[in-house]
Amino acid sequence: MGKILLFYKYVDVQDPQALAAWQRSLCTKLGLRGRIILATEGINGTLGGSDEATDEYIKQMDTHQLFKNIDFKTSPGDERFFPRLRIMIKKEIVIMGIDPTALKASDAAPYVTPEEAHEIIKNRSKDLVILDTRNDYEIEIGTFENSISPQTRYFREFPAYIDNNLETFADKEVLMFCTGGVRCERASAYLKNKGVAKKVMHIEGGIHRYVEKFPDGFFKGSNYVFDARVSDKINDVVLGSCSQCSTPSDYYVNCRNAECNNQFLSCATCKNQFQESCSKECAELVEAQKVIVRTKPARIEDIIAQSSCTIGE
Numbered sequence: 001m002g003k004i005l006l007f008y009k010y011v012d013v014q015d016p017q018a019l020a021a022w023q024r025s026l027c028t029k030l031g032l033r034g035r036i037i038l039a040t041e042g043i044n045g046t047l048g049g050s051d052e053a054t055d056e057y058i059k060q061m062d063t064h065q066l067f068k069n070i071d072f073k074t075s076p077g078d079e080r081f082f083p084r085l086r087i088m089i090k091k092e093i094v095i096m097g098i099d100p101t102a103l104k105a106s107d108a109a110p111y112v113t114p115e116e117a118h119e120i121i122k123n124r125s126k127d128l129v130i131l132d133t134r135n136d137y138e139i140e141i142g143t144f145e146n147s148i149s150p151q152t153r154y155f156r157e158f159p160a161y162i163d164n165n166l167e168t169f170a171d172k173e174v175l176m177f178c179t180g181g182v183r184c185e186r187a188s189a190y191l192k193n194k195g196v197a198k199k200v201m202h203i204e205g206g207i208h209r210y211v212e213k214f215p216d217g218f219f220k221g222s223n224y225v226f227d228a229r230v231s232d233k234i235n236d237v238v239l240g241s242c243s244q245c246s247t248p249s250d251y252y253v254n255c256r257n258a259e260c261n262n263q264f265l266s267c268a269t270c271k272n273q274f275q276e277s278c279s280k281e282c283a284e285l286v287e288a289q290k291v292i293v294r295t296k297p298a299r300i301e302d303i304i305a306q307s308s309c310t311i312g313e
Contacts, residue, residue, distance in 0.1 A: 002050040004077035004227060005034075005057065006208060008093060008182040009070050010042040010105035016089045019043075019066075024087045030057055033082035034227070037093045041100040043067065044093035044182050046226060048081045073180055073208045081228040094183050097156035098190070109188035109200035112175070114210040117203045120175060121145070121218045127198065129172045133158060133187045134179065134224070137263065141231055141240040141250040142207075142221030144177065155183060162191055169197045176202040177210070179223065222250045242267040244274065257282040258294040 034047035130147040150161040184202035192200040221239040222231040238248040247267040255278040262278040277283035
């Protein structure tokens with residue numbers, strides 16, 4: 001078992017194509033897999049590999065003039081948690097739908113450390129609003145106590161949510177958070193620029209850094225992650241429920257009907273009964289072989305089961 005790296009940096013990138021070629025060469029050489037998004041506004045990535053490979057990647061990044069001092073967040077894992085290496089060039093490193101030259105990360109609201117955030121929530125004032133900037137399927141399995149969900153399916157819907165709910169934040173202190181911090185940079189800038197909130201702030205390092213410090217703190221449930229783990233269990237609280245029988249569950253699976261590919265929460269009983277299909281209809285289509293059936297592992301448990309290694313190695 002090696003490491004999974006989660007990282008980003010907002011920085012002026014003049015030649016994303018050249019950086020993409022370097023990243024592809026470096027990751028391939030090191031045997032890393034995962035996803036890296038490059039844009040003129042910076043880099044956003046998650047990679048898995050051996051301890052030696054991920055350590056060397058961090059070392060190489062730290063020698064690059066653009067990428068010094070990145071806050072690399074780590075979790076147990078390796079390249080098996082990702083199907084392949086993907087290097088993408090996009091307009092934004094997280095798609096918010098607003099030109100980075102019009103809404104810059106440098107305009108972000110101030111950070112608060114995980115320790116400061118914990119105290120703010122612990123001594124919660126009547127004017128505090130805790131805002132989760134993630135999407136509905138992430139929030140369904142874990143979030144901070146008494147936080148607000150924007151009920152978005154995609155991050156690009158977030159600006160419209162703010163525009164339509166300005167009264168919620170009027171004269172309030174707003175504490176924002178996301179998985180690792182990358183979304184909150186520009187999201188906090190967007191809310192701050194509206195000029196309605198008394199104060200806007202966001203948690204430095206996001207949920208990832210907070211739960212490292214406070215695993216039994218105010219975040220309840222599991223942290224949704226974008227690799228084969230799907231979720232990272234933080235504590236014993238289960239917020240989600242099976243989409244088929246409503247039994248408490250935080251276990252996401254993708255429908256075996258590859259033409260559907262719906263990601264849904266399932267309990268163990270329904271997972272077996274419906275053969276990892278999201279509905280009776282999809283299960284019947286899979287059984288009758290009338291659709292393309294997903295065969296590749298969707299969860300790390302399946303990946304490990306198909307490997308000669310065990311999770312403890």
